[in-house]
Amino acid sequence: MLHVSRLAIRVESKKAGEVIEFVERLGVRDKRRRVVSSGAYVEVPVVECENLKELLREANFDFELVKQEKPVYARPRTLEDALRSRIPENLMKKLPKTYKVLGDIILVKIPEELEDYAGDIGKSLLEVNPHCKSVWWDRGKRGMLRKPDIVLIAGEGGETTHREGGCIYKFDVSKVMFSPGNQAERIRMGRIVKKGEIVVDMFAGIGYFTIPMAKKAKVYAIEINPDSYHYLLENIRLNEVESVIPVLGDSMYVTPERIADRVVMGHVSCHEFLPVAIRALREGGWIHYHESVPEQIIERPVRRVISAARAEGKEVRIENVRKVKNYSPGVVHVVVDAYVF
Numbered sequence: 001m002l003h004v005s006r007l008a009i010r011v012e013s014k015k016a017g018e019v020i021e022f023v024e025r026l027g028v029r030d031k032r033r034r035v036v037s038s039g040a041y042v043e044v045p046v047v048e049c050e051n052l053k054e055l056l057r058e059a060n061f062d063f064e065l066v067k068q069e070k071p072v073y074a075r076p077r078t079l080e081d082a083l084r085s086r087i088p089e090n091l092m093k094k095l096p097k098t099y100k101v102l103g104d105i106i107l108v109k110i111p112e113e114l115e116d117y118a119g120d121i122g123k124s125l126l127e128v129n130p131h132c133k134s135v136w137w138d139r140g141k142r143g144m145l146r147k148p149d150i151v152l153i154a155g156e157g158g159e160t161t162h163r164e165g166g167c168i169y170k171f172d173v174s175k176v177m178f179s180p181g182n183q184a185e186r187i188r189m190g191r192i193v194k195k196g197e198i199v200v201d202m203f204a205g206i207g208y209f210t211i212p213m214a215k216k217a218k219v220y221a222i223e224i225n226p227d228s229y230h231y232l233l234e235n236i237r238l239n240e241v242e243s244v245i246p247v248l249g250d251s252m253y254v255t256p257e258r259i260a261d262r263v264v265m266g267h268v269s270c271h272e273f274l275p276v277a278i279r280a281l282r283e284g285g286w287i288h289y290h291e292s293v294p295e296q297i298i299e300r301p302v303r304r305v306i307s308a309a310r311a312e313g314k315e316v317r318i319e320n321v322r323k324v325k326n327y328s329p330g331v332v333h334v335v336v337d338a339y340v341f
């Protein structure tokens with residue numbers, strides 16, 4: 001553990017500027033603590049330095065070296081700064097490079113070597129992001145419902161309101177997923193949908209795609225998980241999008257037929273639902289089909305869309321295959337835009 005110094009130079013306030021300049025030139029100012037004033041004096045925090053007293057005397061300062069009773073710590077700017085005195089130096093290079101901020105909640109992935117320090121990482125992240133109320137250790141998603149596997153490591157509360165692309169998303173990070181990596185896709189969906197269209201969102205969740213699309217279109221939003229459905233209803237209300245028809249159920253069985261201009265299949269493992277999606281379309285229409293696919297077989301999603309359309313006696317034009325994000329090492333999340341007719 002690093003020794004945390006409380007040493008400071010106490011000088012008259014009018015001399016503060018000169019002393020700060022002096023200790024900065026010497027490289028002994030302790031920037032982790034703030035300069036504090038007490039009456040006509042200030043305390044300038046410094047790190048331990050052998051001949052500091054002599055140097056100050058030589059410079060003719062009228063000073064006193066004190067141990068601060070109430071040091072005020074400067075807010076660290078990075079996770080690295082905040083953790084330096086809390087974890088062993090040799091583990092610093094293992095620190096997570098990124099973390100996600102959703103509303104006032106932080107999600108962070110923690111490498112195995114740092115699992116014992118999860119609480120310290122959480123506390124440090126709150127120091128770096130004082131507007132946030134809690135930090136959750138993100139350990140992935142589980143099963144077809146993509147339920148988050150996460151653990152609270154600092155602060156409290158899981159419900160948050162996240163704003164993005166002019167939309168409001170309220171949800172509880174401990175109950176439902178929200179993928180920041182899909183942001184560009186959510187915004188794109190809101191842009192490409194045309195005014196007056198009828199859309200079926202087969203895996204609506206809390207309204208990831210439904211909300212941006214509902215600003216222009218009528219959207220059937222189907223969701224199987226009651227927790228997600230609860231927030232879907234809340235988000236319809238918060239965003240004042242009356243054109244959404246929420247449906248609680250399994251899209252394999254409740255998807256309406258021959259109704260849609262566009263079907264969104266926003267689940268990374270949903271190829272078995274392609275026949276249902278195709279039957280939801282009117283004469284001709286768009287399918288936005290998502291899949292997580294190993295890079296070696298990157299053509300698989302297109303192949304699946306084409307064969308599902310043919311099996312339903314339809315033609316298909318593949319307009320676009322877009323990478324949404326890296327899913328896991330060697331695996332990408334893609335979306336296929338297909339016109340089926």
Ligand SMILES: C[S@@+](CC[C@H](N)C(=O)[O-])C[C@H]1O[C@@H](n2cnc3c(N)ncnc32)[C@H](O)[C@@H]1O
Binds near residue numbers: 145178179186203266
């Ligand atoms: C992966 S999430 C959607 C992620 C989203 N596209 C984003 O931008 O973050 C998929 C949603 O589909 C729901 N779901 C899974 N199987 C379903 C089914 N058979 N019918 C309806 N919803 C389903 C899950 O509960 C979950 O809310």
